[in-house]
Amino acid sequence: MEETGRERKAAGPPPWAPTKSTVFRSYAAAVVGDRAEAPSARGNGVAARSSNLRAVRKRPIVARLTRDIVQTFEKCNPEFNYVDSLNPKHFLTTPAVPVHNDGLDNANSDLILYVNLELVNKKSDRRYIVEEMLGQGTFGQVAKCWDAETNSYVAVKVIKNQPAFYQQAIMEVSLLSMLNDKFDPDDQHHIVRMLDFFPWKNHLCITFEMLGHNLYELLKKNNLRGLQLQFVRTFSRQILDALIVMKGAGIIHCDLKPENILITPKVNSAAGVKVIDFGSACMEGKTIYSYIQSRYYRSPEVLLGYPYTTAIDMWSFGCIVAELYIGLPLFPGASEYDVLSRMIEMVGGQPPDDLLREAKNTRKFFKHAGSIYPGNEAHDGLRSSYRILTEDEVEARDSKKPKIGKWYFPRGRLDRLIFSYPWKNLNEGNLPEAEKEDCLALVDFLRGLVEFDPNKRWSPLQASYHPFITGEAFTGPYEPFRETPVIPVGRAATVDHNPGGGHWLAAGLSPQVVSMFSHASIQ
Numbered sequence: 001m002e003e004t005g006r007e008r009k010a011a012g013p014p015p016w017a018p019t020k021s022t023v024f025r026s027y028a029a030a031v032v033g034d035r036a037e038a039p040s041a042r043g044n045g046v047a048a049r050s051s052n053l054r055a056v057r058k059r060p061i062v063a064r065l066t067r068d069i070v071q072t073f074e075k076c077n078p079e080f081n082y083v084d085s086l087n088p089k090h091f092l093t094t095p096a097v098p099v100h101n102d103g104l105d106n107a108n109s110d111l112i113l114y115v116n117l118e119l120v121n122k123k124s125d126r127r128y129i130v131e132e133m134l135g136q137g138t139f140g141q142v143a144k145c146w147d148a149e150t151n152s153y154v155a156v157k158v159i160k161n162q163p164a165f166y167q168q169a170i171m172e173v174s175l176l177s178m179l180n181d182k183f184d185p186d187d188q189h190h191i192v193r194m195l196d197f198f199p200w201k202n203h204l205c206i207t208f209e210m211l212g213h214n215l216y217e218l219l220k221k222n223n224l225r226g227l228q229l230q231f232v233r234t235f236s237r238q239i240l241d242a243l244i245v246m247k248g249a250g251i252i253h254c255d256l257k258p259e260n261i262l263i264t265p266k267v268n269s270a271a272g273v274k275v276i277d278f279g280s281a282c283m284e285g286k287t288i289y290s291y292i293q294s295r296y297y298r299s300p301e302v303l304l305g306y307p308y309t310t311a312i313d314m315w316s317f318g319c320i321v322a323e324l325y326i327g328l329p330l331f332p333g334a335s336e337y338d339v340l341s342r343m344i345e346m347v348g349g350q351p352p353d354d355l356l357r358e359a360k361n362t363r364k365f366f367k368h369a370g371s372i373y374p375g376n377e378a379h380d381g382l383r384s385s386y387r388i389l390t391e392d393e394v395e396a397r398d399s400k401k402p403k404i405g406k407w408y409f410p411r412g413r414l415d416r417l418i419f420s421y422p423w424k425n426l427n428e429g430n431l432p433e434a435e436k437e438d439c440l441a442l443v444d445f446l447r448g449l450v451e452f453d454p455n456k457r458w459s460p461l462q463a464s465y466h467p468f469i470t471g472e473a474f475t476g477p478y479e480p481f482r483e484t485p486v487i488p489v490g491r492a493a494t495v496d497h498n499p500g501g502g503h504w505l506a507a508g509l510s511p512q513v514v515s516m517f518s519h520a521s522i523q
């Protein structure tokens with residue numbers, strides 16, 4: 001299937017691309033009889049590969065052969081002259097041309113990473129040996145590294161050497177350490193674990209537990225055909241669990257999307273996911289930026305420039321749930337105008353008038369008709385004095401056509417889209433009874449998430465009791481309980497609703513992190 005035209009940042013080599021060392025390990029695994037554990041050509045094979053490496057390291061014959069390899073070559077050929085500095089480096093960063101920071105950084109202020117480069121936490125002398133690139137993003141690079149202390153793989157995010165990225169990364173460290181230590185000390189709520197952080201050559205490095213593919217990669221592997229409903233449910237339940245904890249902590253993720261949800265190594269063959277990338281996150285009530293969230297997952301209030309809360313993550317979550325089921329982004333707009341038009345067409349309705357009245361960007365997208373706009377009276381029974389501009393009106397105002405993307409599925413309402421998936425026949429009556437009930441539950445679930453009014457949109461805790469998530473029979477439209485102050489029995493034990501938690505960082509960064517960095521001399 002054709003790609004969706006999703007604008008993505010330079011991704012670097014895919015995680016399954018073999019590096020010299022993985023080739024060596026596959027070969028070594030075959031030599032030592034570990035064929036069953038060797039990674040497949042396309043699969044991540046993280047667990048298999050790490051166990052192969054351990055196996056290779058433990059086996060004396062393999063260790064001896066490689067340890068004295070230079071001496072062995074010298075014995076075989078007296079002319080052989082090995083000079084370490086001439087050893088060609090296998091660069092992972094692109095571009096790898098030295099420009100800044102005494103030749104250590106490229107033109108984009110990224111540390112030039114290469115295989116076997118050591119990143120060292122000087123305080124603890126903990127060393128991380130770079131092995132392959134996992135992703136290159138806005139804030140820097142994420143490399144798969146070997147942690148020599150624990151003999152395991154970790155993912156190290158090496159932040160760009162620029163003050164703005166550095167400051168934001170300190171915020172990521174601060175928020176994530178609070179989430180990990182205070183709100184999820186037992187690692188039960190599907191939030192990535194931060195293991196270490198340290199300055200290295202003017203770059204802040206953050207070490208995370210090593211996870212697997214992200215959900216977008218998973219969908220691509222499945223030819224963008226969507227996942228079975230049982231996986232959509234399992235993943236949704238786990239993401240919601242993370243969102244409940246984040247809301248309890250007063251943290252807005254601000255960049256929830258399939259790329260930021262990673263598959264965890266299987267425990268007892270159960271599929272699992274974790275939320276990563278708190279690099280854009282902020283505290284509720286302390287929102288600074290207005291240009292946040294990735295466009296396809298951007299909430300109406302952010303598009304419109306209205307004050308935002310944790311409810312924006314629930315909008316993104318709704319987009320993700322639908323995408324997991326249909327395999328394609330729900331609102332793949334080529335511009336903000338396109339995204340908003342698709343929302344209005346697919347969800348039905350539009351943001352409430354009081355939001356439109358107060359939002360900063362309303363005039364970019366809407367026309368105020370003075371009184372109730374007659375054409376809007378039939379709009380799902382909604383009466384509004386605003387209507388979205390037509391493409392011609394936008395063109396007349398901006399002197400250029402708004403960018404409009406392709407439609408990758410039949411145009412129409414969300415409920416019809418879900419029912420008719422995979423769009424072979426558009427008749428919901430053909431669905432088997434059990435599937436029809438699942439689809440009804442999914443449509444009802446999405447209704448509460450892609451809700452234009454942030455005050456009516458369900459909170460993560462409310463959504464977690466929907467029959468689509470609990471697996472109970474769906475008997476009709478779900479009415480969420482009033483959230484405050486009641487926490488339903490049974491959840492109270494697992495959800496840490498520390499009412500003061502949201503304000504713990506109200507003054508900015510956590511004291512722990514502030515003290516780490518105010519004394520740290522960046523080397």
Ligand SMILES: Nc1ncnc2c1ncn2[C@@H]1O[C@H](COP(=O)(O)OP(=O)(O)OP(=O)(O)O)[C@@H](O)[C@H]1O
Nearest residue numbers: 134135137138139140142155208209210211277279
């Ligand atoms: N713990 C991890 N385990 C495995 N891979 C990871 C891990 N953390 C990040 N990655 C990979 O690196 C990519 C980029 O990570 P991350 O989103 O944290 O960086 P970023 O610079 O904020 O990227 P972006 O600009 O795309 O948001 C992820 O999509 C994922 O593929």
